[in-house]
Amino acid sequence: MSPLYDSGLKKYRAHHTSPASSVTIQVRLSDINGEKLDFSDILQKACQELLMEPDVDKLVKKIDEGIKLTCSVDGLAADESANLQWFDASGTQVTAKTGPIKVSGYGNKLSLMIPKLRNGDEGSYSCKATINGNPVEKSLAIELYKGITIIDSPKKQRPNINTDAFIECNVDATSASVDWLYGDERPIDSTNGRFIQKKDGLVIKNITEEDNGKYFCSVNVPSMGDFLQYDITIEVTIPPKSSRPATFSPAVVGKKFTMSCFATGDPQPIFSFYKDDQYLEGSRYIIYDVNGRLEIEKIEATDSGEYKCVASNIKDGVRGSKTGGKIEEIVTVEVLIPPRITSITDISKVEREPGELTCVGEGNPAPDLTWKKFGSDVAFSSDQSGTLQGATLEQKKDQLPDGSWKSELKLIFAALKSSDTNTYTCTATNSAGSASENGSVTVQFKPNFDDTPYTQTYGWANHRSEVRCIANAEPEAFIKWSRHGENIADNTTFQIVSKPGQGTMTSDLMIAVLLDNEDWIYGDYVCSAENAHGTTTQTITFTKAKPPSTVQVKSDNPTPTSVELIISPPADNGGQPVLDYKIEYNLQGSADVKTTRASKPPSSSGEQRTVARIVGLEADKTYKVAVSARNNVGYGSSQSLNVETPKVRPPNPVSFTSTPSGPNADFYIISWAKPLTGGSPITGYMISYNKVEVKGDSESSWAVTKVLDKPIKQEAKGDITSYRLERLEPNTFYQAEVKAINALGESDARQLIFQTSKGGKTQIESAAPPPTPKPNTNPGIYIDQVCTVGFHSYIK
Template sequence: MDFAYIIFVALLVLPICAGQEDDVTPFEVMIRPPLEEDYLDLGESKTYTCGASATSDQVTLKWFINDQEITATSGRVRVEALGNSRYMLRIGSGEDNDGGVYRCEGTLAGQTDSKTINVVVIKPLEIHSDQEQFDILGGEGEVECEVSGKPAPTVTWKFENNTKIEAGEKYTIALNKLIIKDLSLEDTKKYLCDIIVIDTGETKDFYIDFTVVKLPTIALPPTIHPDNPKVGDEVKITCQATGVPPPTYQFKKGDVMVTDEMVNNGVLTINPLKTTDQATYTCIATNKGGFAESSNTLDVKVPPTIEDMEETYDAVSGQELTITCTAKGDPEPSVIWKKDGPQSASTDGIVNKGPTYEKVGSNQNDMEEKTVAQHMTFKPVTYQDAGTYICTAFSLVGSANKTVKLTVQYKPNFDTDFKEREFFGWRGHKANLTCQANANPVATIEWYMPDAENPDDYSKAVRIPNEAPYTINMLQKWDGSFLSSRSLHVDIGDETSHYKDFLCEATNVQGMTWQVVTLKEAKPPGSPVISMGNVLTSSITVNIEPPAENNGQPVTEYTYLYYPDGDAAQTNNGQTARTGDKTKLELTGLTSNTPYVVKVKAKNNVGEGEEATVTIPTLKVSKPFRLTIKSPQMSENADSYLLEWEQPDDGGSPIKHFSISYRQVKVKGTDEPGTWKIDGDIDLDPKLKVVPNPSALSTRLDDLDANAFYEIRLWATNEEGDSELTQVLIKTSAGAEGEEEKGEEKVAQGSGKEEGDNEKIEAGQGPNANGSTSAVSEDGAGIGPVGDHSGRLAVNLAALLAPLAMACLLAL
């Protein structure tokens, strides 16, 4: 139940409860919300409820708009009975004509009462004028501010600083307009259209950018640079105009507009200049007030050009040939012929008939091109005349060249880059015999079998049919070449009779030529040449060279086996691909001080050949094995690099120390380390660091430059000598120096401290007398095997002194 209605009834009942004894209660109606005036926005929906002071079936309620009853119970504007003497008015999606005085009238037992509410429809402010406006210098200007709304707005004209503009000699204020008389450039400014709706208090500031325009003028015709333009030049046609605001430029070629891409700030650029660009060009300078035009004529000079000719002329020895070169230009060009390359005696056959001229056009204003031709005649053509000839046309404004190629038909020959005359096959193989001929016209090729009784009499040769065991490919030709080739495939199977001579016949209109091609039997290769390479305690490197005779097929790989001498039960075998003229085979995991038998066979497409054998003993002790670096090539630090390597193989002799050589270098490549290559030196003399701890697995290189490349070489040393060098390129980071903590260096059997570069190795820091290696923990206590008590004491003493030495260094 409506709360307002309850209050209304309570107010009627209270006097009775208070003991008042009025017999008649006055009848009233009320509108909720209780407003005398309400605003309705366009599109907004609202309801107004009319209620009576008494609840009775006899109460009659009605709604009126401007004294006309509203009876509709459906639609956008309708009434709806709510019961309990209430009657609702609904206005949906408010429209402009919904405004007016709405009245609710009620009747009960002869009593009548009514209430009204004035509904005002609000239409938002709408501005219909542009913010940017202009008018012409010296005339009368109009600044427009057309605005609509409901209730109707008022307009006040002001300057940008909010000073009101008063009507007078300079300004006239009309409906939605400010008229400015005798416009000058000083009238270009912002004007404020101050809009106010008095009934609602709504206000809006509308600033108008008003420009006084000075029409464009062009004082001089467009200029053309260079003064005598020729085809191929870059030409600029420049137009200069004045106006406010500054004008923009366009150009017309004749009556056709030039594309804007060719025009920049009044300059038309034509690049490259063509003969079709010759025309009258009109400059159009435009601003918002209007435009101006001015014209000039572009006269194009034409360097010589040569008309298209056949690129290739075919001739046969003995025939007469004339080739004509026709050129045109302005001014008239001269034309000459010349053979490219060394001259031969046959060029005396060129008869110069002298130039033949043919002028075209009326030659008015010297704007027409002139045409001239010259003939080159061969009497007769010889084979040596074949070659390239150059026609040159030249004048004061340039020159032009064209080349033609003269080819001469000739009998086929086999003088080509393809020199193969012997081919190889083997059992079960399909041999490929190829014949390549050189001829003009291109030769056709056929395959023949020599006559068994008269092999040298090619006229008795038998043409080979395209059937088993023979397959003959289609003739192959190459564009732009006089070469042709054709292949004969022979399916050998188990036959040996196919290994013999075959005949290749090349034919064209100029004649025929024969070529003998031999098919030979290919066999497995001979034995390879093997020799001893680098030998260590547990590895052997074997150098393998291909056999002197491959028997018709190249060696593709090698098979091998090896075992301790006298113990073939421990045979290992494998295969490796051939790598050039010398293949390295590395055998690892061997027993020291033991002779090994190594057997190697070469293999080609036919099969394996004879084996070669060599016996190579491993060493009892050797130099250390080549170290493997495992630290990344990109350093985390800008001024240092932690170099780490894997546990080394000492070759049976304890490592004495590690050595590192490093220098800054120039590097080319991408950001990927795999692409880095040294491209020059920065440090000519590398720095050397010696790590005396034989158990070390890392060391830090300090005092490096940020964002720099370094070449690092690492090797280990024992009593037998130095290991092979391990080389790596690294790069320091670009970060700030000193940001990273320098970690302790790793050792083979725990954590230890490196004593320093190039220092003498003290007792207990290297191998002990019995060959075992001492190690220390972080607190200095021995944790690994030791040789004697003096070694352990030295290790402990070094561990105790290390913190003291570090404190002294920090104090310095």
């Protein structure tokens, strides 16, 4: 202790153990005159003081922060207590068991702890103590600062396009200022009227996709130095819009059904489907909500109705609002039921009685019914006028309780005929498909011979001939044969073979004609057919066949080595078809007669005449030719004529067989049919070609308009029929000329215009080798059957 000043008072400063703390003690001298002063006691009592940490009058703390206040008394003896106590802002003492606010301590130190400050914890907190019997109190005021909080403001906000969009940034802070920045931290200009900054958000008028991007809501509390930059991404929502009308597949019972809807939007719309306003869900329905497709694997008749597809991209917006939108489209689906034949009523009646062949079909829409007789390509329905071979048609349609339809078609016969017996096909057709079933008409009638092929037939000696009758009947007929009123039984001369068919009985009477029975075997034979409805007979005349009569023949187109014969069939074929023609010829004055045959042209051609060419003749000679016709009996009388061959001459012109449009770009194979030689063997061909310009749109109309270069000439040796022209240019027209050569000279020239291809892959071709000649067993004159073209028989 040290004296400070003397003016009636003696002042002393006592220092605590901590050099930062000291207390000043004032002692009046009058108080201690004549007395002994105990400074240790004075100092002990003077240093007993209530302390609080932190030693401030006020603390500002953020909500949710923790706080700890400590008060203590220094200078108390070990056996002294200051009875420290803490009181909250309401004046309530805080104890260790009070709740969230607690105290803890030991000795003359007591701490107040609030782990997490909350609203309501603000106010004045007091620490009270008793020192030297005197109450002492210290207080500290706590003020709460709640900081910066953004309330219910999504980081991504999707306002609808072309609206006055409100971008929410709801700031909860004391004395805060809010500014809006673009994503690159440029300030938003609020002076143009499009952007309006409000306390709780930003309004963007008539927002578009160009406004998409990141924005900053910048919050500042200057008094606290607190700052928050809250980023918000704006993506404009485009409500759904139909891109094209909904489509759906045909709805046919049992088949897969698909419905598709088409809409655009941002975000991508989600599709849902309804039938008659009922939401479709469950295992029967496969819904692709992103692609807008509904599938029903097997649609049923009860699935008909109104189908609605809804495209929606509605989302929750700010402050309970909704963004996006939805559109819907409705289509009416009628489930089609493929037709089926439910019943057919057959007919089995006697000839000339009436009858009805009835067909019933069901489906949706109402099926159209037709009848078609087996073997006929014409189907008849009630929509057609007229009758089906004497029958009338009658149809009606009725709707069933389930909405489907029943159709009925009757084929009505006023008087049944035997020819009505057949299988009839009923076909039911609607837009979902078709179905067919067969019905039958069976007309019972006595036998007839409408299908018997003839009333006269032929036979000849040493031949087993057939006499046939065909009896149509229902029920099946029994057939017997007779001659001169006597029934014929099987023996060495006659044999009866019968074969049943559908509504027919075919009976063949086989007759063995011999030389010793020809005088009586020919004549009339009677076929009798019998069933329950009667007996019918048919007379067939069995006539003796003979060889054909004389043919008509003339020569044409002679060459030095060949002649053409035109043969007309005989006026009388003798009861049997002409099989072929025998041709005999010899050089005039020679006994060496050659024989060959010429075939008839096929019956399908309709050509009656036979054209034959004799080749291998000698030039400038006269030949005697005789032609006779042959049938199953034998050859008839011959028709003779003389033919003359001309002198040897140059060959005939060639006839081209190659296609004018060539398959290759740099070469072309020209080919021709072998021409007539002119009586002297062909030794080769003179071939020339050059580039040309042509007019005409097709191969048949091509015509040369300009020759572009000099011809390239080449001679090909040998009796060939094709030649390869090399080193050609792609996609170019050429004109080729070919002449045949023999010992007497050249044939007339023939020209061919051809075109090479544009290029690309080359087609592998090769010129055909010359034909290998057949061995000639008759030098000088020979005949050979080569081919039949246009009913010309070329013989050799």
